[in-house]
Amino acid sequence: MTLVKFNNGTRKHVTGPRFIDVFDPIFNDRFFAPSNVAKVPAVNIAETETGFEIELAVPGLKKEDIKINVDKDVLTVASEAKKEEATEGKNYSKKEFSFNSFSRSFNLPDSVDQNNIEASYTDGILKLVVAKKEEAKLQPREIAVK
Structure with a gap:
């Protein structure tokens, strides 16, 4: 093929x-x-009843390498490129590992609580949970017929 x-x-x-x-x-x-x-990490975005979940595939990074900022209505996830250490005594026939800087930004809707954003990093997946404002959450209610 x-x-x-x-x-x-x-x-x-x-x-x-x-x-x-x-x-x-x-x-x-x-x-x-x-x-x-320039390469950017793949992303999954899901909306739940209580907020949004953003997952980025960033394998090979440490928690300390990841910078997350919120400025106005923009959430930015970034990482600086790592310096590759020179390896003496090795004669590579192929070398494909590379570490590039990236920056990925997301426009936040008005319905999110920018003060309630949590981040976790497990097995190469960065997961951000962005909570919705209380008034934006879908709440079931019964409507009376008049």
Whole structure:
């Protein structure tokens, strides 16, 4: 089997742009990207009754390497690149490990409580829990018929 990278600019949209968008991640995989291209961690965002959960895949980092800031309505997660230590006595035939800086920002909706954000880091997954304001939480109630 041969993997072929397609260039978005040269591909014809035979079946329409929506169909092509579905398959873009397959043909634009990170394995094809040059090592000097900026990479950002993959993210999952879920809304719960009490808030939002943001998970970032950041394997290989220590808790101390991660910086989380909130400025106005923007939550930013960042990390600085690690310096690779020179290894004497090793003659690599292939060396693919690289540690790049990244910064990922998220616009927070008005419904969140910016003073109630928690972060945890386990097994390479950074999990942020952003609580909703009390008035924004969905509360079941009964409505009387008049």
